Amino acid sequence: MDSLEIEPSLNFCQACAVRNRAICADLDEDELGLLNAIGRRKRLQAGEQLLWEGDDAIIVANVVEGVLKLSTQTADGREQILGIVYPSDFLGRPFGETTPYGVEAITDAQVCVFRRTDFDRFAREHPRLEHKLLERTLAELDRTRRWMVLLGRMNAEQKLATYLVETAERLIPANCKESELGDERSLTLPLSRQQMADVLGLTIETVSRHMTKLKNDGLIGLPGRRELTINSLKALAERGG
Amino acid sequence: MDSLEIEPSLNFCQACAVRNRAICADLDEDELGLLNAIGRRKRLQAGEQLLWEGDDAIIVANVVEGVLKLSTQTADGREQILGIVYPSDFLGRPFGETTPYGVEAITDAQVCVFRRTDFDRFAREHPRLEHKLLERTLAELDRTRRWMVLLGRMNAEQKLATYLVETAERLIPANCKESELGDERSLTLPLSRQQMADVLGLTIETVSRHMTKLKNDGLIGLPGRRELTINSLKALAERGG
DNA sequence: CGTTCGGTTTGACCGAAATCAATGACGTCG
DNA sequence: CGACGTCATTGATTTCGGTCAAACCGAACG
Structure with missing residues (x-):
């Protein structure tokens, strides 16, 4: 050498x-x-x-x-x-x-x-x-266009549900190779509430409120600010429209 | 055939x-x-x-x-x-x-x-x-991303003003080669009100209302359903945020 | 151990846009 | 010409999300 x-x-x-x-x-x-x-x-x-x-x-x-x-x-x-x-x-x-x-x-x-x-x-x-x-670039353009639908046509709850599902899908395979039992997932959110708001075209308050709502509805758990558990990926995806 | x-x-x-x-x-x-x-x-x-x-x-x-x-x-x-x-x-x-x-x-x-x-x-x-x-494709991706800002962060009036300016810019050079006197433009809108709503993530009623408002504010003229005159492209662009 | 600070949650209120509904304008076709 | 269908406008009302404000929570620090 x-x-x-x-x-x-x-x-x-x-x-x-x-x-x-x-x-x-x-x-x-x-x-x-x-x-x-x-x-x-x-x-x-x-x-x-x-x-x-x-x-x-x-x-x-x-x-x-x-x-x-x-x-x-x-x-x-x-x-x-x-x-x-x-x-x-x-x-x-x-x-x-x-x-x-x-x-x-x-x-x-x-x-x-x-x-x-x-x-x-x-x-x-x-x-x-x-x-x-x-x-x-073509794939990125497809993804970006799908995001336009989220921004243009979804309400806050749908945006949030969609974002959480997508995040889970992009993050879980990397963190944990074996497929989880059934439909449950748990992960650390990469974005703060404010950043989530900026991605989704919302305000931090609206994000926070709907996170709480999804929790109260039993779809997700929030053991910590950055921690998320998804009780049923399928049910959550359905909320996303 | x-x-x-x-x-x-x-x-x-x-x-x-x-x-x-x-x-x-x-x-x-x-x-x-x-x-x-x-x-x-x-x-x-x-x-x-x-x-x-x-x-x-x-x-x-x-x-x-x-x-x-x-x-x-x-x-x-x-x-x-x-x-x-x-x-x-x-x-x-x-x-x-x-x-x-x-x-x-x-x-x-x-x-x-x-x-x-x-x-x-x-x-x-x-x-x-x-x-x-x-x-x-790279240029299209840039354009699409700019549209995300419109969908995520603009109010109805800004969306509409932005759309009208962009349409004018994409359509005028083709229709009429010499640069118009000053800031005025006139063109035929390629989209119906419903289609404009679908582009902007709005409803037809909101589009209609804000078209009327822009007209009443003296920024544009609407000689017919599909006809548009822009009194000042610059002023209209300013409404777009 | 209490203080502080940033990020977050929650509440009260307001306003912009959606929704529901009616009316109006225009083109077309008998 | 008049009737119809489509598209657009206007109005009344509701609703969702934004805004302003206060409380809350956990981590870092003295």
Whole structure:
């Protein structure tokens, strides 16, 4: 091992937690080495901002670990969260001039960042990567459009029920591999009440009230502020319309 | 019948109204010929459905002329429009199993349709096309996310003002090339009141009431049901928050 | 052990938009 | 032309979620 600087980075992608799920999944070893050369790991603490809305789009990134939010400010200063990203998700705006949303770590996180211009060039030269990125973007567009239905047509209870079900589905497989007995789930919510409100287009009070209501109706349990148990995923999903 | 819909091929793309704006823009003549071979023109009447939500994703298409809506039904039977597409826009779900939304022509329209499997293969073999598609999808995702702010955080008046401004901006350059005197615009609305409600996550009554209010406030004129004049685009945009 | 502080819950009240209902305008077709 | 059907407007009322305000709770700290 003649160079501690280069060698470790070469193995880096191969050891990456999201190696097989992120956009790099289809690359061969050579390509991975090239990609690795232009990227670097970055650790973020909960609350730390990675990108600011409206800034020049200088970087893009892959999420390796943790949860981050994409959000934008309204003219009157409120926030609308545009998306929550999880490990293996891609973020930032390739082929674009400006970053269309702010990115902030919600939990401690690790991301693999690239200078946008480097990434753009690499993508154009490697159609397999670009294809992966396209598939991911199409899937993200589908998800975003489904979220429009939530924002446009659901009432507060439906929004909340839908959010809790989706969160459970995105979080449980990672935390606990074996399928739980029956329909029950228990998890730690990644978002505060205020953040949930910002995702759902509600206020914190409305979120709180309906959480209590769902609890009183016996659909969920709230052993702690961030703790959630779902008594019946199916019943909860039904509340989501 | 079918022979009337399939028009003679080779020169077709070159004469296409959206040749330089759609995803085919970067293709050379040979590629265009190949693409042309797998696509065909289809005319749609206003109200005609091109794709049904949940169906197998058999076709994708480019909009050549007219306006179409992408929409989905909520569990209780109401509709949420997910997007409005205009000439040169792409629609359908490449690389996907099922169509995630219904597509219906709002005006008479012409589209250039491809069997999805043909299109997918062609795209994978022609990175320039795939790149165009990626750029378009990224732009569409940005637009969709901005719409989330409208749905999640704006009141009825802001939604309506924002929608009218955006419609004017997307429609005017096409209809009338020279820039209008100052700030005034006049156009024919592509959507009915009900459709506007479905785009904005409102009811028809609320749309109607706020249209009247904007008129009474002197921001717009309504010479007919589908006719709109904007007295000051700037003032109207300010109402949009 | 009490204090403090941020996040959360709960309550009282209000207002914007939905709902229910009636009327009005317009195009079309006999 | 007149009758009908569709779409749009207007009005009355209700309801859901927002706003303002107060109480609450748990963690961190002196």
